[in-house]
Amino acid sequence: MDTARVDVGLYAEVLQYYARQMQALDGGKLEVYADSFTADAVFGHTPGREPTRTRTAILSDLYELRKRLDADPQQRRHMFTMVDMEPQQDGKLRCTAYALVLTTRPGADPGMVRSCVVHDVLVREDGQLRNQERLIDYDGV
Amino acid sequence: MDTARVDVGLYAEVLQYYARQMQALDGGKLEVYADSFTADAVFGHTPGREPTRTRTAILSDLYELRKRLDADPQQRRHMFTMVDMEPQQDGKLRCTAYALVLTTRPGADPGMVRSCVVHDVLVREDGQLRNQERLIDYDGV
Amino acid sequence: MDTARVDVGLYAEVLQYYARQMQALDGGKLEVYADSFTADAVFGHTPGREPTRTRTAILSDLYELRKRLDADPQQRRHMFTMVDMEPQQDGKLRCTAYALVLTTRPGADPGMVRSCVVHDVLVREDGQLRNQERLIDYDGV
Incomplete structure (x- = not known):
């Protein structure tokens, strides 16, 4: 488990x-x-759905999600922890992290929506990191 | 989303x-x-209460909180995640983080007390970081 | 609370x-x-059991745990947060962290198994970090 050379x-x-x-x-x-x-x-x-391709289509998925959440008001929080990073030969960055999704409805205690593992490929564009890929594995599915 | 120049x-x-x-x-x-x-x-x-001002008054609030928790023994844990840091021109540091407050009562499973967002202003005094400001937004309120 | 000289x-x-x-x-x-x-x-x-000694015995404990979890299928996740690190004079590293153990059973929402505090002593062997000691305090016990 070689972590000595982390950048x-x-x-x-x-x-x-x-x-x-x-x-x-x-x-x-x-x-x-x-x-x-x-x-x-x-x-x-x-889960069970083809990955969405292109930023435009991703934004369209997000607008759909907003509509669904607007019908059931709540504050969601995505907590990423346990981030493991593996720089690749080609300069890309593979990152694997745990994500815990919480939600709090008005006046209620927070609840857990799901636990998942996020598999990312990050690249640098104009100096900024961006996700070229994000594949999410849900626990319990 | 410029994170390239993080200190x-x-x-x-x-x-x-x-x-x-x-x-x-x-x-x-x-x-x-x-x-x-x-x-x-x-x-x-x-929420709904004026912020407490001065360290002396903060300590007094903490003693009150201890009294309330002593009457209902439990181990609380504050988990800060997703820390975003924005150094300001004047040398102060704005930090925004998620905080999940957990509690475990004797013999029981842990439970979630609240999910919130912490808005901090940190300054350096005699070499040490300190909070000059901490404003907490509760989810679901 | 001296954090200024963190490595x-x-x-x-x-x-x-x-x-x-x-x-x-x-x-x-x-x-x-x-x-x-x-x-x-x-x-x-x-809790209430003597610490396990030697890597061989630790692996044997892990195989036992696997058997117990195989009988009740679930995906566990250990989230470490709030890591505090204190380098010692002898080169060892004391780390104290919060650990939240989550579990998700097939088709179910995630649940919290326990909240604990992890007390570690890390050493470097052949360039790699390793745990020489890990003592876990369970909340609510």
């Missing part, structure tokens, strides 16, 4: 990237979240 | 600061927790 | 070490998890 700067950047990316999603900034994907990104977010 | 050393220091600060609170070291605030700190911790 | 590289390495170590355990790679302990490691994982 410290990159690791901190990835943690902060995830914080901003998921705070944008949970804060309803869907365009900001979609913009964290590359134009040709692949996002597999729902 | 790596500062980011790691903030993560460790939060770990120590909240382990102190959860471990009942209320004076250590209070001391992580500046003398003139502002701490808005309860 | 940034080491801190990031520890976070990544925990991510890989616990992803190995949760992924059923019991030999990989056991190998993250030193040959003479001490692992106190169960």
Whole structure:
């Protein structure tokens, strides 16, 4: 389990990237979240469904999700923990993290929606990290 | 979403600061927790109530909280995740993080007390980070 | 609360070490998890029971745990957060972290198994971090 050569700067950047990316999603900034994907990104977010391809289609999925959540008001939170990062030969970054999705409905205690594992491929575009791929494995499915 | 210029050393220091600060609170070291605030700190911790001002008043709030929890023994844990850090022009540090508050009563499974977003302003005093401001937004309120 | 002199590289390495170590355990790679302990490691994982000594005995405990979980299929996840690191004079590393253990049974929502505090002593062997000691305090016990 070779962790000795972790690129410290990159690791901190990835943690902060995830914080901003998921705070944008949970804060309803869907365009900001979609913009964290590359134009040709692949996002597999729902079990049993083909991954969504292109940023445009991802944004369209997000608008659909918003509609569903608007009908059942709640504050969702995506907590990423246990981030493992593996830089690839081609400069891409494979990251594997746990994601716990919480929800709080008005006046209620928080509840757990799902536990999953996020498999990401991050690339750098114009100096910024972006998701070229995000494939999510749900626990219990 | 510009994360490329994150100050790596500062980011790691903030993560460790939060770990120590909240382990102190959860471990009942209320004076250590209070001391992580500046003398003139502002701490808005309860919805619908004016923020508490000054470290002395914060400590007094903490003693009140202890009295309430003593009447209903439980181990609380504050888990901060998804820390986003924004250094300001004036040297202060704005940090936004998710906080999940858990509690475990004797012999029982853990439960979730609340999910919230912590908005901090950190400053450096005598080499140490301290909270000059902490404003907490509760989910579902 | 002196966090100013945190060794940034080491801190990031520890976070990544925990991510890989616990992803190995949760992924059923019991030999990989056991190998993250030193040959003479001490692992106190169960309240009221003597800590297990040696990597061989730890692996044997893990096989027993697998048998118990095989009889009640579920996906467990160990989320470490709030990692505090204290380098010791002798080069060892004391780390204290929160651990939240989640479980998801097929078709069910995730549930919380327990909240605990992990007390680790990490050492470096052949360039790699390993646990020489892990003592776990369960909340509510």
